Every structure is written in structure tokens, then in C-alpha cells.
Amino acid sequence: MPTKDEVFESVQAALVDALGVDEDEVSPEATLVGDLGAESIDFLDIVFRLEKAFDMKIPRGELFPEDVFTNPDYVQDGKLTPAGMEELKKRMPFADLSGFEENPVVQDFANLLTVADMCRFVESKLEVTE
Amino acid sequence: MRWYWIDRFIEFESGRHAKAVKNVSLAEEHLHDHFPCYPMHPNSLVLEGLAQTGGLLVCEQGGFTEKVILAKVPKAHFHAEAIPGDRLIYSTTIEYVRPEGAMITGTSYRGDQLQAEVEIVFAHLNDPTVGSLFDPATFLRMMRLLRAYEIGRAADGGPLQPPRCLRETTEQAASP
Incomplete structure (x- = not known):
């Protein structure tokens, strides 16, 4: 099972690939829309990358x-x-x-959802260790 | 000019992958306009060709019932120019299809040289007012023109066939 740090690293990688931002911009407190510039279509891309990274299914409407x-x-x-x-x-x-x-x-x-929220979302679907 | 940026399919496996050819010719007018005195096929049109290859693959997988539009290009790397005389081979693979849209990855090869690699996200439009942009007869004509039904394979391995709804709609439109 992944650790919290590993979850963050994978979420960070997914956001860097999906949004074309630099790794250091993806801090836990950064908001997806306001700070990282995500638009509605990006959420489809992000969900796919999270599913692939963590080998899990995210039904429509679960994250957002x-x-x-x-x-x-x-x-x-x-x-x-x-x-x-x-x-x-x-x-x-x-x-x-x-x-x-x-x-x-x-x-x-x-503009509410942050990177930390996204990590907690992934953790809630996986058995995450400290 | 017609907005066809691939010449024909050479592989088409329903729901999985498609491969198409684009021959770059000095006779194409746009080559002379992009950089005067330096004819090349613009990379934006390589991207469009890959989007047509992958977009028709996604449309076909959904039985041409979804309105598929190019929504986002998360990645596009170009490693070489495409110049007159080049034969580009576009390969696209479906990464996922969801009710909201789909994503494909694609490459363009010039001989054994990687010319471009892309990721493309398509959205499924739900707006009924844009129906006229997606005429079934146009899809059917395009797929036939590009020889998808001559070389294509259905998901079960059999020959690729146009979906019945597309044939019926096209026949109804053609009847007096």
C-alpha cells in the first residue's frame, strides 16, 4: 500500500502532466483552478491519470x-x-x-479544491500508510 | 482545400488502435504559405492528422453516436520537420473512453524516425444544438474514403462494418 508521501508524489505527477505546470507549483495548499489553472476538461484528464497511477476506478461525480x-x-x-x-x-x-x-x-x-484535498480523496480510496 | 489531413487508414482495430498515412507533397498549397521559400508541413497539421486518426477511432468505438470534439492536447512533442516527399505514419491508441470523453496517445513516424508524439483528449458534447456539425453521412463518407472498412477489424476480429444506425440514417437522407 502506498504511503502518504507516495500518494502526494503520484498526484503531483498527474497534475504536472495534465496541467503543464512545474512540479514546485503543485504544493499541497495550491488550488486546482485558481493556482494551477485547471479548466473543466482538465478534470477528465486528471481523473484518468489518477485511475492509471493508482489502478482504481473513479466514477463520474465522485471527485467533483x-x-x-x-x-x-x-x-x-x-x-x-x-x-x-x-x-x-x-x-x-x-x-x-x-x-x-x-x-x-x-x-x-x-476554486475550492486543493492538491491536499485531492491527496485525501485518493487516500480515502486506498489503504494508505503513514 | 478539403480538411482531410490523412490520406488513408492502413490499420483500424475497433476500440483499440488505428494507423494512417499522410503523404506530404510539394503540390499542396499550404506548404508554400507556412514559411515562404521553405516548404514544410506545419506541425499543427501533423497534430490535426493525428487527431483525425484518433478521433475517428473514438467515434467508431461509440458507434458514431457521440459528438466527439478535440478538447485538449496535454502533450505534443515534435522531433523533426515534415517536408515534401515524406510519408508520415500516424499511429493512435485509445487510452480510455468514459461517458464524458476519451483520450488517445499518438505518434508520427517518418521512416524509422520518430517525428512527433502526442496525447489528445476528446470531449463528448451533449448540446443538441450542435447536431448539424455531425452529419452521419459525412462520417460514413469519410470512413469509406479513408478505406477504414476495407482494412478495418471489429472488436471481435471480424471485418469492420458501418453501424446500422449510420447506414439507415444515410439511406433515409438519400431516398427521395
């Missing part, structure tokens, strides 16, 4: 539950409702949503 943001039960006036926020927490236990929860504007969500 876009359906929550298009569900009228969960979105009102461009913001997530409390029910939507609960659903998001349930679906993204690997992400730190505390900042987003203070002002859950849907448009801002894309």
Missing part, C-alpha cells in the same frame, strides 16, 4: 459532485442551501469545506 450544484433542491439564488451543504459534505468528506460553508456561492466552488 457536479450534480449537487445543478439540483434545484440544493441551490437557491446561486447559493447552496443547508440541505445542499449537508449533501456536499457527505459526498466530499475528503475536502475542507469550512471556508466555503461561510458563503456557499456556487460559482466560487470550482
